[in-house]
Amino acid sequence: MNSFGTCDLAEFYCGFALLSPYESREISSEPVFSFLCQKLIRVFGQYKIDMKIRKLSDDLLQPLDDYLARYPIRNSYFIKNLFRDRNRSEFYLAQKNFKIKGCLLIYNSGLRQSSVASLIGEENAVLYLLKKCDIKTNNFLVLPRLKKEVELVYSVKDYKSIDIMQINRGDEKVFSGNSEKLDLDHVEQIARLLSEWRGGAPRNYIEGIRERLEKESYYFFGKFDNNKLVSMSALTILPKNMAIISNSFTLPEYRGQGYVISCISKCLQIAFSEVKKAVLFVFTNNMKAKKVYTSIGFKLYDDFNWLSLGIRDNSNHSPNRVT
Numbered sequence: 001m002n003s004f005g006t007c008d009l010a011e012f013y014c015g016f017a018l019l020s021p022y023e024s025r026e027i028s029s030e031p032v033f034s035f036l037c038q039k040l041i042r043v044f045g046q047y048k049i050d051m052k053i054r055k056l057s058d059d060l061l062q063p064l065d066d067y068l069a070r071y072p073i074r075n076s077y078f079i080k081n082l083f084r085d086r087n088r089s090e091f092y093l094a095q096k097n098f099k100i101k102g103c104l105l106i107y108n109s110g111l112r113q114s115s116v117a118s119l120i121g122e123e124n125a126v127l128y129l130l131k132k133c134d135i136k137t138n139n140f141l142v143l144p145r146l147k148k149e150v151e152l153v154y155s156v157k158d159y160k161s162i163d164i165m166q167i168n169r170g171d172e173k174v175f176s177g178n179s180e181k182l183d184l185d186h187v188e189q190i191a192r193l194l195s196e197w198r199g200g201a202p203r204n205y206i207e208g209i210r211e212r213l214e215k216e217s218y219y220f221f222g223k224f225d226n227n228k229l230v231s232m233s234a235l236t237i238l239p240k241n242m243a244i245i246s247n248s249f250t251l252p253e254y255r256g257q258g259y260v261i262s263c264i265s266k267c268l269q270i271a272f273s274e275v276k277k278a279v280l281f282v283f284t285n286n287m288k289a290k291k292v293y294t295s296i297g298f299k300l301y302d303d304f305n306w307l308s309l310g311i312r313d314n315s316n317h318s319p320n321r322v323t
Helices: 009-017 022-031 032-045 060-066 076-083 123-132 146-154 186-198 203-213 259-271 285-295
Strands: 052-055 089-096 099-105 116-123 139-142 155-168 220-226 229-237 242-250 277-283 297-312
Touching: 009 089, 022 220, 060 076, 060 089, 060 099, 060 116, 076 089, 076 099, 076 116, 076 229, 076 242, 089 123, 089 229, 099 123, 116 146, 123 146, 146 155, 146 285, 146 297, 155 285, 186 203, 186 220, 186 229, 186 242, 203 220, 229 259, 242 259, 259 285, 277 285, 277 297
Parallel strands: 116 139, 242 277
Antiparallel strands: 052 089, 089 099, 099 116, 139 297, 155 277, 155 297, 220 229, 229 242
């Protein structure tokens, strides 16, 4: 049986050789192909197809969509990148017996200084992806149960816990505040605000912001003080009847005035006109932010680990990496 799980010619003839004289006489009484297939299944029944890694292609879109749809809230980050940011994403799938067992996402958002790698799936599939794929990043986002797999391949320098919070339509406590929808005229101001938050030069964010504002599924809302953008939040409408709230930030000197609550409330108004659920990610120890989100109606759903990596242990890697 070849690597694609089909019988090659040599194995087909092998099936004939394994027939007993009685079976040879009886073969005329039933379809030849069916008879041989049953025989080969008995002979090669213990054969295990090796794990394979495939880079995402058009024929894998539907299988990956189905795989992610099993846990849409937990997999919301993957769903967002599959349907809204695929041009900035690389997906690698670990398959066995034609079934997806794990998924690696490498994402360069254009809104941060480095890319992020995320993994979901069975432990052995995740470890296989880590060893076979050439991952050039110092940041990982993984479920807590997969942290040990990353540590087998990488030197983890530090890690933080991240909470996934969700809210259902009808549970939101909407606050007014007249936040404004941001557009292409606000690109430079958004870039300056992101620079204040994440670091780096504002020019590093321009392309990523403009790209999002040109898409119908992305929204930015902000609060101004004398024409200066001081607070904002972003919304992404996703398939699977949900949305993601992200990039919620207020300049330190303007905090405590309800600005970001106003921005998130506006995001939810838009989101719940189309979908039933919204999610966001927040560091577990950011109690002030979590208090704000809880006041709006968000509830804890699950958690991830954010891993900062040290030196990669190349001794654990196969030389035949997927790139």
